[in-house]
Amino acid sequence: xxxxxxxxxxxxxxxxxxxxxxxxxxxxxxxxxxxxxxxxxxxxxxxxxxxxxxxxxxxxxxxxxxxxxxxxxxxxxxxxxxxxxxxxxxxxxxxxxxxxxxxxxxxxxxxxxxxxxxxxxxxxxxxxxxxxxxxxxxxxxxxxxxxxxxxxxxxxxxxxxxxxxxxx
Numbered sequence: 001x002x003x004x005x006x007x008x009x010x011x012x013x014x015x016x017x018x019x020x021x022x023x024x025x026x027x028x029x030x031x032x033x034x035x036x037x038x039x040x041x042x043x044x045x046x047x048x049x050x051x052x053x054x055x056x057x058x059x060x061x062x063x064x065x066x067x068x069x070x071x072x073x074x075x076x077x078x079x080x081x082x083x084x085x086x087x088x089x090x091x092x093x094x095x096x097x098x099x100x101x102x103x104x105x106x107x108x109x110x111x112x113x114x115x116x117x118x119x120x121x122x123x124x125x126x127x128x129x130x131x132x133x134x135x136x137x138x139x140x141x142x143x144x145x146x147x148x149x150x151x152x153x154x155x156x157x158x159x160x161x162x163x164x165x166x167x168x
Contacts, residue, residue, distance in 0.1 A: 048075075049076045052073050054070065055070070056068070065087055065088070067085050067086070068083075069082065077155070080153070080155075081153045081154075083150070084148055085148070086148055087147045090144065090146045093148060094122075097149055104127035105137065109164055113143055121144075123143060124142070124143040125141075125143065126139065126141055126157075126160055126161065126164060127140055138153065139153070140153050140160075141153075
């Protein structure tokens with residue numbers, strides 16, 4: 001009987017210590033973790049996007065113009081594929097932009113690209129394309145800056161529009 005009583009007392013003490021430690025943790029630590037201005041809360045809210053995979057390179061276009069490209073995949077699941085072509089003049093870069101815009105299914109946004117003095121040095125366009133009948137719609141952010149033409153494809157149209165809106 002004595003062993004049984006000692007077992008019950010040890011069990012009760014173990015249970016009481018466990019409850020006490022848990023309550024102490026909740027009283028002293030819980031408010032710090034979930035407080036609006038705590039460092040932990042800020043870190044959880046601001047999960048930074050990092051590059052998980054990428055490649056880049058340079059080359060020459062079929063017409064003989066210098067090109068560069070980059071393909072990046074990010075930790076949030078988004079991706080960006082960018083192709084830049086350096087033409088001999090801004091008129092030629094603009095010609096390429098207008099050719100792409102003409103091939104678009106829809107133009108969603110369009111605005112001038114300005115330099116620091118407010119002079120127009122190019123144009124920025126968000127457009128969608130349907131490569132062939134029945135295919136999915138693809139979105140591109142296109143722009144020119146002086147003699148540079150850039151085509152940027154992202155993982156979704158929403159990514160392009162979010163970036164566009166964040167600039168304004």
